[in-house]
Amino acid sequence: MTSFYERVYELVRQIPEGNVSTYGIIAERLSLRGAARMVGWALNSADLSTVPAHRVVNRNGELSGKQHFPSPDAMRTMLEAEGITFLPDGSVDLERHLFRFDRDGNDAI
């Protein structure tokens, strides 16, 4: 039985390079609407080498999870390396990089 974490990981892995998603969208995708916290929590136990957790930001485009990376700047650096642009206020330009899982997010896991 697939654990709750694996579902989150599988979904996050589907976020293409140069794109980001939000905890809320992922939670909703897992029928856990309103429980976005669970997503971040799951990522906390995720293997950063196999799960692009850096591509998950809060609904405001802020890197709320940077403190959970090896280095606080790692998240931003990795995103920039993928071509993601940031707004003057330091948040991700969601208008430009938000990935919407356009019904292509394979719900079969």
Next chain:
DNA sequence: GACATGACGGCAC
């Protein structure tokens, strides 16, 4: 088994 915690989000004030 109950209580507190947590990488969020929405709504009320």
Next chain:
DNA sequence: AGTGCCGCCATGT
């Protein structure tokens, strides 16, 4: 428009 509170669900103690 900014701040605060409550809700949501899985895990750890």
